[in-house]
Amino acid sequence: MAIFQAYSGTIIAIDDFWTENVEKVGCNKLMSVTGRDGSMVNFVVRPCTYFVDHVTVKVGDTVTGFFDASAPVPLIFPPQLQAIVMTRNTQNQNVKVDYFNRQLVSSDGMLKLNIASSTKIVLENNQSFTGNLENRNLIVIYGATTKSIPAQTTPYKIIVMCTQV
Known part of the structure; x- marks a missing residue:
């Protein structure tokens, strides 16, 4: 991994x-x-x-x-x-690349994802992803987060990394 x-x-x-x-x-x-x-x-x-x-x-x-x-x-x-x-790097856009577990918490325990209907979820080739996001390497594009630990966010976009890293 x-x-x-x-x-x-x-x-x-x-x-x-x-x-x-x-x-x-x-x-x-x-x-x-x-x-x-x-x-x-x-x-x-x-x-x-x-x-x-x-x-x-x-x-x-x-x-x-x-x-x-x-x-x-x-x-x-x-x-x-x-x-x-x-x-x-751009203002108001954060990017995190990490492994996210069953609770969609990053491997470092610093970010939890809350998925909304507006969250765009795609593959690296920009095609729709229809599988489960749990236990995968993800590229997460997001804005504001809570100040909790882990910080929580509703991402704008998630790119699922299906290729072997």
Whole structure:
């Protein structure tokens, strides 16, 4: 099971990520992101990386990259992480990528989902999802939350991650 973590910052460079496979040259990107504290991370962005709202990001955008903290990472500086989900940060919109249990509480116990009839629930390819949300990896897009622990929210949109992470 993936253990999702997030890193937020400003994109300072986007370059091609070179692989040994000539046919894939140009398909993978390396996004260098600098955090507010001056730290830096390089996200490897592959064609399967999900971009929330299917946005195109550019240098200067503030983004959050979600990655599997249990995945192996090369011992280089800056850290080079495989981006699973990327989002361009916007006001009044929060994004959480996590495993949600039977009670729709995130694995870190910090967010509980209250589903409304207005909540749009889709697959990564934007097709309707008609299954059960329990015990799944979800990309949750939401606004305000309660101040309780776990915080509760009624999401605007949920993207169900059916692909293996």
